[in-house]
Amino acid sequence: MAEYDVIVIGGGPGGYIAAERLAAAGRSVLLAEPVSLGGTCLNVGCIPTKALLNSVKLYHQSQRSAQFGVTAESVAYDWAGIQAWKNMTISTLVGGVSKMLSKHGVEVVKAPGRLLAGNQVEVDGVCHQGRDIIVATGSVPVWPNIPGVADNPGVVDSTGLLSIDQVPRRLAIIGGGVIGVEFASIFSRLGVAVQVIEMMDEILPFMDPDMARCVRTGMSGVEFQLGATVESIDGTTVRYSKAGKAASVEADLVLMAVGRRPQLEGWGAQEIGVNLDRGVVVDDRMRTNLEHVWAVGDVTGKSLLAHAAYRMGEVAAANILGGGPGQSVRWDTIPWAVYAYPEAAGVGLTAAECARRGIAVEQVTTPLVQSGRFVAEHGLSRTGLVKVIAETDSRVIRGVQMVGPYAPETIWGAAAVLEMEFTVEDVQQLVFPHPSISEGIREAVWAFPRKD
Ligand code: FAD
Numbered sequence: 001m002a003e004y005d006v007i008v009i010g011g012g013p014g015g016y017i018a019a020e021r022l023a024a025a026g027r028s029v030l031l032a033e034p035v036s037l038g039g040t041c042l043n044v045g046c047i048p049t050k051a052l053l054n055s056v057k058l059y060h061q062s063q064r065s066a067q068f069g070v071t072a073e074s075v076a077y078d079w080a081g082i083q084a085w086k087n088m089t090i091s092t093l094v095g096g097v098s099k100m101l102s103k104h105g106v107e108v109v110k111a112p113g114r115l116l117a118g119n120q121v122e123v124d125g126v127c128h129q130g131r132d133i134i135v136a137t138g139s140v141p142v143w144p145n146i147p148g149v150a151d152n153p154g155v156v157d158s159t160g161l162l163s164i165d166q167v168p169r170r171l172a173i174i175g176g177g178v179i180g181v182e183f184a185s186i187f188s189r190l191g192v193a194v195q196v197i198e199m200m201d202e203i204l205p206f207m208d209p210d211m212a213r214c215v216r217t218g219m220s221g222v223e224f225q226l227g228a229t230v231e232s233i234d235g236t237t238v239r240y241s242k243a244g245k246a247a248s249v250e251a252d253l254v255l256m257a258v259g260r261r262p263q264l265e266g267w268g269a270q271e272i273g274v275n276l277d278r279g280v281v282v283d284d285r286m287r288t289n290l291e292h293v294w295a296v297g298d299v300t301g302k303s304l305l306a307h308a309a310y311r312m313g314e315v316a317a318a319n320i321l322g323g324g325p326g327q328s329v330r331w332d333t334i335p336w337a338v339y340a341y342p343e344a345a346g347v348g349l350t351a352a353e354c355a356r357r358g359i360a361v362e363q364v365t366t367p368l369v370q371s372g373r374f375v376a377e378h379g380l381s382r383t384g385l386v387k388v389i390a391e392t393d394s395r396v397i398r399g400v401q402m403v404g405p406y407a408p409e410t411i412w413g414a415a416a417v418l419e420m421e422f423t424v425e426d427v428q429q430l431v432f433p434h435p436s437i438s439e440g441i442r443e444a445v446w447a448f449p450r451k452d
Helices: 013-024 039-044 046-063 079-103 158-162 178-188 209-218 306-320 351-356 372-378 407-419 424-428 439-446
Strands: 002-009 029-032 107-109 113-116 120-123 126-135 139-141 170-174 193-197 222-225 228-234 237-242 245-250 253-256 260-262 293-295 336-338 344-348 361-367 385-391 397-403
Touching (some): 002 120, 013 029, 013 079, 013 306, 039 046, 039 079, 039 158, 046 158, 079 107, 113 126, 158 178, 178 193, 178 222, 178 336, 209 344, 209 385, 209 397, 344 407, 351 361, 361 439, 372 439, 397 407, 397 439, 407 439, 424 439
Parallel strands (some): 002 029, 002 126, 029 107, 126 293, 170 193, 170 253, 193 222
Antiparallel strands (some): 113 120, 120 126, 139 260, 237 245, 361 385, 385 397
C-alpha cells in the first residue's frame, strides 16, 4: 500500500489547486480524477461557455459594426468553427493544469477514488493511505421529476447543450439562474428564438431585484415567462402554469437548468459517516467531522462557483500545511459574476439580506452612462447600473452590484473593499483609472448623501 501525505479525490478547481499548493510545498500528493482534469469548470462549465460567448459577441458586434463606422459584409457564423474554438480552448487549459501538476510532482490517476476507514482511499482497485484526504467531487445537474423529462432526447442539461451538432431554431430554457441566463445570451445572439421559463418572479434570485431586472430587460431577443411553473414536457413542448392559467412553449430543444447539487454519491460519504446536509458539512477551515478529512468546492454546497472552490482548496491546503491566523474562508466576500449580455457581478450582501440580519443600510444606484468608456462603447444604453450598499451609521460598505460590460473584471476591487471593511468615505479617496467602467463605483460612492 502506497502512502501519501495527501490524497485528493476530484480534479476540478477545488481539488487541483489544493494538490498544486500542497505539492509545491513539498508534500507527496495523489490525485484521483476519473474524467478530465479541470472538472466541470474547464471541461463543461466556466470555460466552454465563455469561449462560446466570445464567438457570439464577435458575431453580434460585426452585425452592428456600422454604427461604429465599420463595414463588415456577409457576416455569418459557422457552428462547427465555434465548437472547434471552444474545444481548442478547453484542451489548452486542461493541458496547462496537467503540466502544472506534473511540474510540482502530483501523481494523477485517471480513476474514481473511494474513501475507506482509516483515511485509506481505493483508486482503481488499489488501496492507498493518506495522512490527509481532500474530497473535491464537485456537483452534478439537478434533473427534476417532471413528467416527460426522463429519457427525453429533446431535453438536455448544460453539458448536453455545449456539444450539440446543430443550432436549434427555438430553445426553451427551464430556469432563470446563471446557467440558464448565460445560455439564453449565447443562443439569442445567434438568432435562436429563446424563451426562459422561471418559477420565481425575477431571474437571478440571488441578485438585488432592481439589478436582476436590469439584466433581464437588457437581454433583448429573449422572452421570459416569470412566475411560471413547468408541469410537463411533451416532446419539446414545455407546458407550464402561470397565475392559475395553463400555457405552453413550443421549442426544438429544451435546456434543463434548474440548478446543480453536490456530488455526494460514489466516493464513500455515507459508508464512512461523513456529516452531510445540503453538501458535505465543513467549517470555515474546510474541516469535515472526520479527522484529517477535508472537503472543498461544490461538494460542500456552500458556494457553487469555481473561484470559491479555488479559495476553499487553498484554505484546506494552508490548514494541512499548518494553518495560522487568516486561514479560513470569508463567505460574505466571495464575488459572483454572470457572463450574460449584459454582464453582471457583485459581492457582499443585498439590502434584503441586510434587513434579515438586522443591519440598517443606505443604498445608492447610479447609471453606468456616467462612465466615459461605457458611452464610447455603448452610447446612452440604459443597461448599466451600479448599486452600493453601506451601513447607515458606520458607512462600512456591505455590498456592491454592477450590471454592465467588464463587471466581472471590475468586481474584485469591490471584493477588496469589503474584505478591508472600507467605508464610503474611504472609497471616495481611491483613484480609479479613466475612462473605465470601474469609475461607476466612484460615481456611486460620491452619490451617497453627505455625512456631516
Ligand atoms: P468540479 O469542477 O465539478 O470537479 C469535480 C471533479 O470531481 C470532476 O472532475 C469529477 O469527475 C470528479 N469526481 C467526481 N466523483 C469522483 C470520485 N469518486 N473520485 C474522483 N473524482 C471524482 N463558476 C464560476 O465561478 N464561473 C463561471 O463562469 C461558471 N460557469 C459555469 C457554467 C456552467 C455551464 C456550469 C455547469 C458551471 C459553471 N460554473 C462557473 C461553476 C463551476 O464550474 C464550479 O463551481 C466548479 O467547477 C466547482 O469546482 P469543484 O472542484 O468543486 O468541482
